[in-house]
Amino acid sequence: MEKVALAEAFDSFDETWSPRLAGELNGQAVKLAKGDGEFVWHSHAEADELFFVHSGRLRIEFREASDTVLEPGEFAVVPRGTEHRPVAEPEAEILLFEPSETRNTGDVETDETVTDIEPLD
Secondary structure (H helix, E strand, O other): OOOOOHHHHHHOOOOEOOOEEEEEEOOEEEEEEEEEEEOOOEOOOOOOEEEEEEEOOEEEEEOOOOOEEEOOOOEEEEOOOOOEEEEEEEEEEEEEEEEOOOOOOOOOOOOOOOOOOEEOO
């Protein structure tokens, strides 16, 4: 069993919108990401996605629902198939919990798509 200190883990990388694998359990991944500004509109047809804000502020925009704003210590679950766009203003440190095979850009292919997620150092 390995523990993860979130502050140290987030300090170990600088890239934004490029998640790092912090742990796996029961087919689920715990991913850490830094966000700055707008990410891409996307959805995950087969997976719910949990966003937990460690620091900063994250607004999750939805095409067909009101935005959700998350402050440090808050989380929200985006249901599968829901089109959304995370927006970090200012920069945010985010913990994601989702099935291991879930791509960061879901059903959209962009320059920000991560296909091989790096583990934490």
